[in-house]
Amino acid sequence: MKSKRMALFLGVTAISGLACLPGSMAKADTTDDLLAKLLAKGILSQQEYDQLKQRKAVETPPPPPPAAVASASAAAVAAAPPPDPFAVRMTEKGIGVHVGPVDVTLSGEINGYYVHDSPDSVAPNHVVAGGLAAVGSSENSSIRNGLLPGNFAVELKTQQEGFDIVAHFGLYPGLNSVSGVGGANSAGAAHALATSGIDFRQQYLTVGTPSMGTVKVGRDIGLFGQQAILNDFTLFGVGSTGGNVAPSNTSLGRIGIGYVYTDFMPQITYTTPKFSGFTASVGIFQPLDAFNFSGQSGTLSAHDDPQIQAGVNYELPTDASSLLKAQLWANVVTQDLKSVSAAEALPQGRSVRGTGWDFGAKVDIADAELVAYGYTGDALGTTGLFFDGVSAAGQARSSDGYYVQGSYTFFKRFTLSGSYGLSRLGLASGEVNPLLVKTNESWAAGCKYKLTSWVNLICEYAHTTATAHGGNKAQEDTIAAGAIAFF
Structure with missing residues (x-):
């Protein structure tokens, strides 16, 4: 009984977390499948299953309109820090690095x-x-x-x-x-x-x-x-x-x-x-x-x-x-x-x-x-x-x-x-x-x-x-x- 109750607690917690995520990250069909599997394994009773379904319906926000998504993306890009002009990256070939806008290469014989x-x-x-x-x-x-x-x-x-x-x-x-x-x-x-x-x-x-x-x-x-x-x-x-x-x-x-x-x-x-x-x-x-x-x-x-x-x-x-x-x-x-x-x-x-x-x-x-x-x-x-x-x-x-x-x-x-x-x-x-x-x-x-x-x-x-x-x-x-x- 204790193990069943622990599993029930974890399952409810996970489902609650998923339900609170934005619509782009928490997919409705994935949450529904998880609830159905917990019900089938006897971890959830029918009553608990119905309650969680109702709770999910209330807590899951509707997906934002496309314009809102684009606006949020633009805001995120604008808020992101500018690229470091002194960042060091490897060159695609040869022996060298990109130091910001400068390619530094070494060669020899x-x-x-x-x-x-x-x-x-x-x-x-x-x-x-x-x-x-x-x-x-x-x-x-x-x-x-x-x-x-x-x-x-x-x-x-x-x-x-x-x-x-x-x-x-x-x-x-x-x-x-x-x-x-x-x-x-x-x-x-x-x-x-x-x-x-x-x-x-x-x-x-x-x-x-x-x-x-x-x-x-x-x-x-x-x-x-x-x-x-x-x-x-x-x-x-x-x-x-x-x-x-x-x-x-x-x-x-x-x-x-x-x-x-x-x-x-x-x-x-x-x-x-x-x-x-x-x-x-x-x-x-x-x-x-x-x-x-x-x-x-x-x-x-x-x-x-x-x-x-x-x-x-x-x-x-x-x-x-x-x-x-x-x-x-x-x-x-x-x-x-x-x-x-x-x-x-x-x-x-x-x-x-x-x-x-x-x-x-x-x-x-x-x-x-x-x-x-x-x-x-x-x-x-x-x-x-x-x-x-x-x-x-x-x-x-x-x-x-x-x-x-x-x-x-x-x-x-x-x-x-x-x-x-x-x-x-x-x-x-x-x-x-x-x-x-x-x-x-x-x-x-x-x-x-x-x-x-x-x-x-x-x-x-x-x-x-x-x-x-x-x-x-x-x-x-x-x-x-x-x-x-x-x-």
Whole structure:
């Protein structure tokens, strides 16, 4: 009897509570079903059942009219506290958070390789000034970075008054200890108690809209030669070492052996919106010196005018299911190379214009990819912008180069790649310079296995040859194996 009375008390209490709820929360059919079940189980007598039915009918308010509901909802919204502008939420993808109206994202890359190098011996007939095939007394090994150092980037993205705004900071630390003479990627220092460098090569701001395009201000990758290095498969590996006994924080990959390094440069650049697959860019850049890289060239270092770079890019419009993708590009760089004093290659105030053009194409057909690239210029130089671009007398040297590359991916994870590239530096009119590099060329082959969405395992072989105008030649064979991770 006590248990029955306790159940009756609980049931009556619950029913009373339900009956007092607004009509949108307490459904009449649900309450009626509950009363009927309590009656059927003998918990309620017929008299108690009738009394509760009558009580429910009296206490349950009629449902409010739709207008009243809408008014109450509007009042609730108005009374609710405004959203916290400093609320922190995770981003939908990647590593980052939304901090109020600002997206903060973190990204980066880490790599490391075991590299075994077999250089040509030190001998008079192996001397090539400006050559990129290493020479040495013996074979050597290292644990080092590849063409990329490490990378840690922070990007802030927001929209203000209709403008899309991005602030980007990119730090590039290396594995290997460096001398520090010439920057974070200076010559290696393979001895104890040394330290690596951090190359703070990116810091830029972009402001734009979908209709006006984008303006970039700061330090970032250039236009000329940009697509050449970004599509080079040795970018994620080692390629040619540039020296392996005491490695710097980067190898060469195919820099100077198929293209001139684009570099990360101070700039103000405008890029148009995309029209039918086309975009165009033009910018003013920090002017650079004509640099005597080989020891066989002249220097020019006056900077009266900015460097100009411009380019056009085309991407074939496709959808996600398309098996064919294609990209075409062309760029130009030009700068006045002027003498600052009589000690330089030309009389003070005299100048020569350095100009380079590049062009390329990439085609993806299902799991196959083909890349073809070429460049040409006068006083452009080789390896780096305006490196060895003029003779000791200040006369322009012509240069050109190219590379071709093919890759195929099996089962979406395993990629085989191969490429050949060459960079050529001519002599100035009337110049005789038998030790100056004439060509740097290499064959490279590599395999990549996608272990996870972040981690790729890499192995490579590269054969590099440097040839001088007088016939000297040096050769280098490199084997590398390691891993690279992007997040």
